[in-house]
Amino acid sequence: MRQTSRDPSSPLAAADFERFHAGRETALYELLGAHPCERDGVAGTRFSVWAPRARIVHVTGSFNDWEAGADPMARVGDAGVWERFVPGVLPGDLYKFQVYSGTDDAPLTVEKADPMARAAELRPGTASRVASGAPHIWTDNAWLDGRPERAGPGIPVSIYEVHLGSWRRRPDGTWLDYRALAAELLPYVADLGFTHVELLPVAEHPYDASWGYQTTGYFAPTSRYGTPEDFAHFVNEAHRLGLGVILDWVPGHFAPDLPGLREFDGAPLYELGEEPRARHPDWGTLVFDFARPEVVSFLLSGARYWIERYRIDALRVDAVASMLRLDYSRDEGEWEPNEEGGRENLGAIAFLKALADMVHERFPGVLLFAEESTAWPGATAPTDEGGLGFDFKWNLGWMNDTLRVLSAAPERRPALHSRLTFSMHYAHTERHLLPLSHDEVVHLKRPLMEKMPGSEEEKFAGLRLLLGYMWTHPGAKLLFMGGEIGERREWNEAGSLDWALLNEPAHRGIRRWVRALNQAYAREPALHALDHSTEGFEWMDVHDARHSVLSYVRWAPGWDDFVVANFSASARPGYRVALPAPGAYTALLDSGDPAFGGRGPVELPKAAEEIDYLRRPAALTLDLPPLGFLALHRTSGPEG
Missing domain, CATH: 2.60.40.10 (Immunoglobulins)
Structure with a gap:
């Protein structure tokens, strides 16, 4: 190329x-x-x-x-x-x-x-x-040819989010370079069954602790891990292993460092006027001036460059909510209304639509993900229908509600039961991605494992429950590195994951559980084929707050998978669950399996009872373990 x-x-x-x-x-x-x-x-x-x-x-x-x-x-x-x-x-x-x-x-x-x-x-x-103009020798043309089909509706999307500098380090504490990461990280991600690897920003940045979100070089892969050619090799290797590469991209704001874009020709050029108007109150960065056509050309070219030069498969656009609203995190008097008197950033809206049109027209199959934390309408609607044109929107409401419930003491969960179910009121208003991202395991928020209350056994069971619920809930999946091994320490960009944890069987069990979830998600049409349609999900029992138990069915044509999840720390012996149809059921996923660190799998009856229960035609009576998660597949009808 x-x-x-x-x-x-x-x-x-x-x-x-x-x-x-x-x-x-x-x-x-x-x-x-x-x-x-x-x-x-x-x-x-x-x-x-x-x-x-x-x-x-x-x-x-x-x-x-x-x-x-x-x-x-x-x-x-x-x-x-x-x-x-x-x-x-x-x-x-x-x-x-x-x-x-x-x-x-x-x-x-x-x-x-x-x-x-x-x-x-x-x-x-x-x-x-000065970078070489010589082309990289790519060997991934077959991957590119198949990209539009892999981006179609109903295709499983499961993402491993990673910060390249702290996934794993050499024994002397130095970074792995792009080629070493291609040899170590990518096979690891592929083995776990993820479809994509998402990189926290790798565009050049001056400050390690910004994690790449304070960019200075919008066209340069960071030299921390090697050369542009090395980065191209990393992407090519990902494609060889069947992994898409998502780049976390930051077009809303940029680093305030003087050698960068700030007051480039002696006065504001890229930024939105004079400081403090240009300074973002949350991050101390400078906000781009989307009303300046040259800035729009600069950013559109940046997006195209990563896709065209490095064959990136998707962009995750950071902090979209802050781009859309002029008053984002600003008090009265700290922002100026648009020409229509509103608070919408009309230039940013036009830019995002132009970005979506450019990407989808030039690069069929390349996806756009929006980190949009509000209820902005039509984030994933086509631009010709008035939407922003993204392919997926991060479902931060699901994330906040689910983590609030699972970090609460089990005896408090009946009162929080509606937070587990509320996401289905809006799940299909957009094409959603369910994120358990880096933002949830830093700044004293604690890693996923340590959010779980109770004993050690309950912490592991709670994490398996959280992940099982996520993988069977409608929406694409994203898990930040370390979640798959039950990391016990908050993420630190200056260190490495605690790989010694895998010497312990329970932590190896979490990793096996994530692999099993990805395999089931890809294998079972019911878990992905109608992910973004109301026809793909149905509650069996949404009301049992007293016992903190949920049950639901995931549907696909000719296919149904049943899920029951016990969010209580108490066993539920003899618990009857309603089923969509009589017949024989087999376990797809059982968090109690000793292979995953559980005490033992749930024993299943040979067949469901043909009985009218909760207005359903069949039921199963199960001994649900504390914090247990069980997914079943119907293998035959009542005739056997």
Whole structure:
């Protein structure tokens, strides 16, 4: 795959930037940045940068000993762009732009990294690095050909969310690089049966503890784990193993570090006006100005670049709620209404719709996930129907309600029973993803295992129950790394998962349970085929708050799977459950199986009773264990 289609050896002209200034350019990386090339038979690099208020711009770097003024750039007509071809500059060389602005009486000089850089030096350095223009040798064409079919409705989507720097480290505490992660992480994820691996942001960022969410390099894979070529290898290997790659992407706000986008040409250029208006009150980052067409072109090009250059299968768009609302986390007087007098960020809404249209038209089968924490209508509706055009929306309501119940003492759960069932009132208003993400295991929130109350045995049983309920509830699935081994420590980006836990049988049981859940989810049509339709789910008994027991059926044409979950820490011997049909049932998933760390599986009768119970035609009488989860499949009708 070619990285650019425009010949970088040709000088730029103002006409090249008409789409950029109109907010319609989606391949800005072909025009701006550092492009190795030849001019008149001489090898070098073409540098170009948008800095419309600059009076002078120089490119400086390791190739000219960082000498100010050694390589002045020339204006490209009235495009606000500066360009220079520097002979002898090769891939690997470091560079920055020196931007001179202000007035004669008050001159201002800023030294900036390249906003379009495709590589960067390792922090704490802030220079950009000239990247090779050579194409990666991909071997995943069959994967790409099948991508539209895998993105269709009713396809299982199960995601392992991972922070590359803290999944596992070398014995000396250093990071695994992209190639080592391809060799160790990806087979691990594939073995557990996940369909996708989601990476916390890998675009270049200066501060480790931001986890990548404070971006400076929107086109550069972070140098922490290797080169752009190494990252391409990681994606290619994921596809070879049958895994899609989702990139966590942050177009709503950017790092305030001075070498980055902040006041790029001496005044706000990418950000929404002067500080503090531009500063996000929650994160201290700077909010993009979506009313500026050039910013829209920059961000659309960033999305396209990751998909086109690195064959990313999906983007998870971070903090969508903060983009949609001008008053997000702001008090009265700290924000200005839009031109219609409302609080909606009309520019951001238009950008998100343009993003969805661009991705779906150019890259069939590439998915968009929205982390949208409010009830914004139509997040996953098509743009031509007035929606935002996302394929999935994070169901944070389900996550908050479910974790509140399961972190409560069991004797309090009858009063919280409706929180377990409330999600079905809105489950099919959008195409939802159920997240148990990194945000739920940091900042004193405790890891999933430690949210569970009670004894050690009850903690493990509670975690198996939580995961079983999640995997059989309508919606795609996402689990942050460590949840599959019952991690006991809060996540710390500076460390590693506690892999020694797997020396203990109970922790190995949790991992086996996650593998079994993924296998059943993929194998059983009832657990995914009608995931986003009201026809795919039916409560059998939603009202037994007194015993904290839920039962429901997942449907698919010619297929039904029955689930009963005991959220109480008390056994329920002789508990009768209503069934959708008489016949013989077999266990699909039983959290009490000793293979998963339980005391023993539930003993099933040979067949259901043909009896009218709770307005159903059949029933089973079961001895439900404390915090037990059981999924059954009907194998035959009453005739046997």
